[in-house]
Amino acid sequence: MPYVMVQIPHTPSAASPTPRPVPTSADVARLAGVSRATVSYVLNNTSAVRISEPTRRRVHEAAKELGYVPHAAARSLRAGHSRMVLMPAPAIPAGPLYGQFINDLQWALSRLDYTVVQYVTAGLRGDEAARAWAELRPVAVLVPGAGPGAEGVAVLKRAGARAVVTLGPERVDGAHALLMDHEAVGRCAGAHLYARGRRRVGVVVPAETGLETYSRPRLEGVRRALYGTDASVTELPLGYTEQSAGELASRWRQLxxxxxxxxxxxxxxxxxxxxxxxxxxxxxDTAVVGADDLMLGRLLRPRLSTIHIELPSGRELAELVDRVVRDPGGTPETHEVLGASVVRRESS
Amino acid sequence: MPYVMVQIPHTPSAASPTPRPVPTSADVARLAGVSRATVSYVLNNTSAVRISEPTRRRVHEAAKELGYVPHAAARSLRAGHSRMVLMPAPAIPAGPLYGQFINDLQWALSRLDYTVVQYVTAGLRGDEAARAWAELRPVAVLVPGAGPGAEGVAVLKRAGARAVVTLGPERVDGAHALLMDHEAVGRCAGAHLYARGRRRVGVVVPAETGLETYSRPRLEGVRRALYGTDASVTELPLGYTEQSAGELASRWRQLxxxxxxxxxxxxxxxxxxxxxxxxxxxxxDTAVVGADDLMLGRLLRPRLSTIHIELPSGRELAELVDRVVRDPGGTPETHEVLGASVVRRESS
Structure with missing residues (x-):
């Protein structure tokens, strides 16, 4: 049965408000009988300027009466910079491990009083995407995965970004780099299988686009681990469907x-x-090793061996961003931020 | 081994650029020898005004030379509204089904030329959160799960949001509602288990906070399905850990x-x-039914029975948002957008 969106007849429970212009700080100033500067000082909690308690109260009451909300963009136009940290949203839904990491990072940045937004880039790539992000004038940009090149980084900086940080396999000129060495994941798996006496090692490479950033270095890592030994490596394309897995399994003995x-x-x-x-x-007959150390892998029989991946804490990265925003003049930093270790269970 | 972030010594590959002020459209106008209005017409591709090809070229070249990127906020200040659709990011990592739905929706909105940002609200709730979102002056706000109340919706509208759409179990005054009736999921499961001859039905309620929005109506749905029959319902709190599951299982026969x-x-x-x-x-001994119809459930033995949940397409919802943004005066609409059906496999 095809799914149809059903509209339910609506009984209005309140009269629709007549559209009114969006209230500005000038409106608040007029109603409170103070200057716009005073409104700004009061609503931004500026401690540098002394303002009497009755005046503060009058401003707050006027803002409330008018339903005034400060305009983040107008404020950042005046201040010359924003508190917005922009992250492009991943083009593919993030896995559980990575999803949790990004979630923690965003919360840590929010606690440092940054407004964190994920930008859906939809179809733009590299430097073109960087140009779209620059239009929002973020104070910092955090790019997971394959990101902009040196030109894109320059565009972002020219548009006022004080920190551009990439989280990926490579360093980009002008940006701080959190290097995620996915080769280490593959090296770890390759070395483990070799130590378990295996010599004909298959490596699954997902057929889904967007995963190459991770799957190519993982494959390369297995090759490195086995280079110069008597072991061979076979690349195995696999789509994330039962059909694709069934087809691969049916050819398994010939492989x-x-x-x-x-x-x-x-x-x-x-x-x-x-x-x-x-x-x-x-x-x-075949040893199997995964990666990410998900709980679900422990529910299988035999229990799945895996590569445990350690990412830095969201708080550490948030503090790096904050430090660079406060002192944007320094040389770009490079950190290695991925730890990999084998968790051997029953499948290998 | 505790994980430590390692900084790698950096060899600068390019001289750090001297900080320069962010170029504005006035700089572009000066370099190109045209008015600021002309710069705006050219860079926003306004078709209403005829501008000669050489002038266009001069403006584009000047913008490129200066590294000028239009300022979305400044543009929306002038235009009186933005193209930004704001969605609060979920406080808990979204599951695979919901993650895919949100992803599709965001892409569909991007294709309609909206800039979609996910806002990390971090600790703010209800109307207070709405106030924080309002500071970014979005043209539309899409709230999944438990959202702001009528006052929060009013704040958003006063701040220029033309469409406020909630995706949740309830309607909020002033907002368009996409009602996700999670009771239907529970009703479906309850009716299925009853039809399979089961009379003592347990319902898992996750111990993790943030899931109540979904788990309470699902439990309620099972109760409804079995109300007035000879079947009983037992609520079973369960944390998402092997330990919690082991404890529940060890008491199973007494239950x-x-x-x-x-x-x-x-x-x-x-x-x-x-x-x-x-x-x-x-x-x-015990029939088991899940929900969401994930592929992983088919990999278990016995294969897991499940409730298949049908959400509307991202495109449909994106078109609803676009329609309301273009014509914000109408009465708030309510749509039911969740379909539930049993997929019986081997576990029930």
Whole structure:
């Protein structure tokens, strides 16, 4: 049955208000009988200027009566900079691990009194996207994944961004870099499977677009770990569907693979089930390792081995952003912010 | 090993640019030798005014040379309204189903030429949160879950929001409502378990805060479905940890329950594994039903029965927002936007 949006007849419970112009601080000043500067001082809680308690009260009452809300953009036009930290929203829904990390980071920034907005960039890429972000005049920009190039960073800085921080595999000229070395995840998995006596290692590469930023370095990491040994690496494209997993599993015995690093726990769970349905024994015939250390992986039988990924705390990153905003003149910093370690369970 | 953020010594690859003031459209006008109005016409692609090709080129070249990016806020101050659609970011990481829905919606809005930002509200609630959003002067606000009250909606409208749309269980005065009837999910699960001959029905209520908006109406829906029958309903608090699931499972036989609706697929997977580890046979001793119809539920054995939830398409909602922004005078609309149907697999 196709889904249809159903409109319900509405009984208005209150008269629609007549449209009125949006109240400005000038309106507040007029009603309170003070200057616009006084309104600004009172509503922004400026401590530098002494204003009497009755005047403060009059301003607050006038603002309330008019329904006045300060205009963040107007204020930042006057101040020359905003408190907005802009992050592009991921083009693909974030996984649970990364979602939690971004959530923590945003909360930590909010607590430092930044307004954090995620910008949906929709179709723009690289420097073009940076130009769109620049229109909002953020004081800082935090870019996860593949981001703008040096020109995009320059555009953002010219538009007043004091801190541009990338979270990705590479450093970009002019930006602070939090290097997420996804190769380390692959190296860790490759070394583990080798130590478990496996020599014909498959590596799942998701067919879904947008994951290359993570999947290519993970594959490369496995290659590095096994380079110069007697082990071989086979690249295994896999879509995140039961059909794709079933097709791969049906060819499994011809591939001559004795182990697989499956990109992350979700792909590992999908592939492991398909292999089990084909009668492939885990780990006897094929060892399976995921990544991300999700709880769901522990619910499988055999329990899924995984690479635990450690990201820095949201608070640490928020403090870095705040420090750079306060002192934007320094040399761009580079931090390595990804730890990887094996959690061996029953599948390897 | 505690994780430490490591700073890498940096070799500057380009000289840090000397801080310069942010270029304005007046700078562009001066360099191009035209008026500011002409700069605005050219860069905003206004078709109403005829401007010669050489002049256009001069303006674009000057803008490029100066690194000028239009200021969205300044533009919206002049225009009297912005193209910004604001959505508060969820306080808890969204589940896969909801995450995909929000993602689609944001992309659809972006394609209609809205700038979509997710606002991290951090600690503010209800009308207070609405006031913070109002400072960004969005042209539309889309609130998932429990949102502002009638006063918050009024503040947003006074600040220029033409459309305030809530996506939740209830209607709020002055706002358009997309009613998500989570009771229907519970009713569906309750009726299914009853039809399968179950009479002692447990309902998982997540212990995690922030989920009450969904879990209470789902529980209520099961009660409604079974009201007046010979079946009983038992509320089962459950935290999303193996420990919590193990404790619940260890008391299972004393509870005298023959079936459970487990809030969603993730809680269902967790509980089902704990029950299996206790020797409870699924579905013979206890039938289990989840909700959301995630792929991972099909990977379990027995395969997980679930409630498939149908949300409207992001495009439909984006078109509703666009329609209301263009014609903000109408009566608030109410739409029911959640479909629920049983997908019976092997666990019930």
């Amino acid at each position: 001559g693979i004795d182990s697989v690093f499956a990109y992350n726990d979700e792909y590992a769970m999908l592939l492991m089930r398909a292999l089990q349905d084909e009668g492939v024994r885990i780990p006897e | 005298g329950i023959d079936s459970v609706f487990a809030y969603n697929d993730e809680y269902a997977m967790l509980l089902m594994r704990a029950l299996q580890d206790e020797g409870v046979r699924i579905p013979e």
